[in-house]
Amino acid sequence: MVNKPLNIPRIHALPLQLANQIAAGEVIERPASVVKELVENSLDAGATQLNIRIEGSGSQLIHVRDNGAGIHPEDLPLALTRHATSKLSSSDQLSQIGSLGFRGEALPSISSVAKLTLISRQADSDCAWQLIPSENTLKPTAHPLGTTVEVRDLFFNLPARRRFLRSARTEQQHILTTLQRLALSRLDIALDCQLNGQQKMVLPAADSDSKQLQRLRKICGSRFVKDAFVIEQQRDLMQLNGWICPAIAHRAHNDIQYFFINGRVIRDRLISHAVRQAFAEQIPAGRHPAYVLYLTLPLDRVDVNVHPTKHEVRFREARLIHGLITSAIRDALRQTMPKSTSTTVPQHTSHYDNQPVSVRESAADYHQLAIPAQPASHSLQIIAEKFVVIHYQQQHWLIDLIKLETELTYQKWCQAIAQNQLSHRPVMVPVSFHIDAAQAELFLAYQDRLEKLGVHIEIENKQLRILAFPTLFGAIDLQNLFDQLVNILANTPDQDMLSNALFLCRHVPRQFTATDAQSLLESCQNLSWQTVAWAKQLDKALLTSLFSE
Known part of the structure; x- marks a missing residue:
């Protein structure tokens, strides 16, 4: 039996163009990758001003101009050769790389998958020089100090790669996101970007704290x-x-x-x-x-x-x-991170049924009415899960524990706001509420006021999320809070109306133990018992009325 010779391909060097296209697959994923590589080259050249122009999805045109040091005319053809760079000269420098680029792969990779034009001028040159690789021409031209790279028809020779690009809108967003990252990486550079003739980004050099915050505000x-x-x-x-x-x-x-x-x-x-x-x-x-x-x-x-x-x-x-x-x-x-907000809120008054005592009354107004420490909690008898009878100042009193707890909580809340000591509790399982455009505008208009009252919200894509509420509320019905706020914001409320709507949504305990009652009674030593909603004196008139026919 005769063995047929195997048709084994011989090893050979790849054509330069094919090798560059393969390398481009690692470096140039989409138009945003081209923008990143070109901008980083500009930054490495010492540029302080960058002008970017994009057409279509970026596959039609990417135009980047800088005011950097420029490229020597004799080096322009070399700049499009793989592994040619001005940033490294020995292997020892690999451990001390301070430049953004150093591989010498970006320009040759881009040139292998797009129609590229390179124009550059150095400070000591009488004119700029333009290189068009596809025409193999190098000629003088007019251009200010710096470099311009123009990339047209990205992936024109790789239809498969072009088919993998997303919609124009998606690719444009990737480009803008890339520019935002680069703009944050170097706050000292000025950057502007035009997209299909429209100004999309104008970022002056952020050379002061206030300008840095302006850049953060525009991006974040x-x-x-x-x-x-x-x-x-x-x-x-x-x-x-x-x-x-x-x-x-x-x-x-x-x-x-x-x-x-x-x-x-x-x-x-x-x-x-x-x-x-x-x-x-x-x-x-x-x-x-x-x-x-x-x-x-x-x-x-x-x-x-x-x-x-x-x-x-x-x-x-x-x-x-x-x-x-x-x-x-x-x-x-x-x-x-503060444990409390640093906001100042106007004095609150109550507008709901069974109003608590106004917090404008000082402790001095009722310090003489402070009750003595009550007996041990086991001696307190809870009636119908929410009432307790105690003896105070030679009188018997019937206390509504729900109303007392509401009064104490409301007073603590108002006092915390007035003293800038309002702490917040994050919502551990955020719930999203759908809102329309008009409701979104209302919530955004009142967002600062809500935060002064301890409610933090987030609005994204017609979804509202409640992120936090006042800690001392214990728990809160988020659906009820959302519904209440939607209704009240539609009526252009003032700060007091907002505060009362919020307070009505808090979690209210519906039954109490003797220990709960003891704690509440010890907390109300500085509250007036005269004409309050949570205490009734069990005098002869009241008791008689209970048994009257």
């Missing part, structure tokens, strides 16, 4: 800026700083979670786990913290040469980094 929203506090922690040669929201401001999505290491946008499991652990048991399951954090550490403690996109890193001392992040955030939450 005014609610984040309002809730967030500054964090600054340092250990050894590592520093963690930025902005972070308290646990009470947890979100339904992880859309405001930005972490940067030495100015580089990072999405790393170790980092995410460290932050989650810092918030452990402080936010409900399925909810997410919000933060913009910057970790600065020696270059040799982090390896960014892990993946072509450079989103992932490897730490030399992973456990130390994890511990630093977790402990720093915990310390900041413990020291900075």
Whole structure:
């Protein structure tokens, strides 16, 4: 039997164009990837002003212009060659990488899957130079100091890759999200972006605290800026700083979670786990913290040469980094997150049935009526689960424990608001309520007032979530609270009306033990017993009326 020779392909070098296209598959996933690579190149060139223009989904045109140092005309063709870079010259430098790019893969990868034009001018050049790889031409042209890269018809030669792109709207959103991350990574740069001729992003250089907050507000929203506090922690040669929201401001999505290491946008499991652990048991399951954090550490403690996109890193001392992040955030939450709000609320009065005593009365008005300590709780007899009879000032009194508990709670609530000591309790299992556009506007208009009363809400995609309510309420019927607020907000309420609507929704105990009664009676020593809704004197007239025919 004769063995037929096997048709085994021989090993050969891939054509340069094919090799670049394969490499592009790792670096260039979608139009947003092109934007990221070009902007990072601009930042590495020292640019302080970036102008981005996008047409269609980005596959039609991506135009990035900067005012960086520019490229020497003799280096322009070399810039489109794989593994050609100005950022590395020896292997020793791999452990000290401070630039965003260093592989020399971005421009050749983009050029292999799109129609690219490269224009650049250095400070000592009389003119700029334009390179069009597809035409193999290099010619002088007019251009200010810096570099412009124009990318047209992305994936024109890879139909399969083009078919995998999502809708134009989705790709545009990925581009804007990428630019937001980059804008937060470098607050000192100015950046503007036009999308199909419309200005989508204008971010001046944030060279002051107020301008930094303006940038945060534009990217993360005014609610984040309002809730967030500054964090600054340092250990050894590592520093963690930025902005972070308290646990009470947890979100339904992880859309405001930005972490940067030495100015580089990072999405790393170790980092995410460290932050989650810092918030452990402080936010409900399925909810997410919000933060913009910057970790600065020696270059040799982090390896960014892990993946072509450079989103992932490897730490030399992973456990130390994890511990630093977790402990720093915990310390900041413990020291900075207030146990109470710092708001000032007008004096409350009650407008509901069985009104409690006005809190405007001072303790001095009734200190002479303070009751003595009651006997042991076992001597108190609860009648019909809510009443108790006690002897006080040579008189017998019938106490309605529900009304007394309501009075005490209301007074504590008003006092806490007046003294800026109102603490909040997060809703452990958030419930979503559907609202229409008009209701959303109402809730947003009254959001600040509601927060002064201890109610924190979140509105996203026509869904309202109640995030927190006053701690001393114990529990609350969220559906009832939502219904009450919808009704009262429609009537343009003042602060007192809002407070009463909220108070009516709190959890009210319906039965009491002797211990409960004893505790309540000890708490009402500073309350007047004269003409109150929760105490009735058992005098002869009242008792006689009970048995009258």
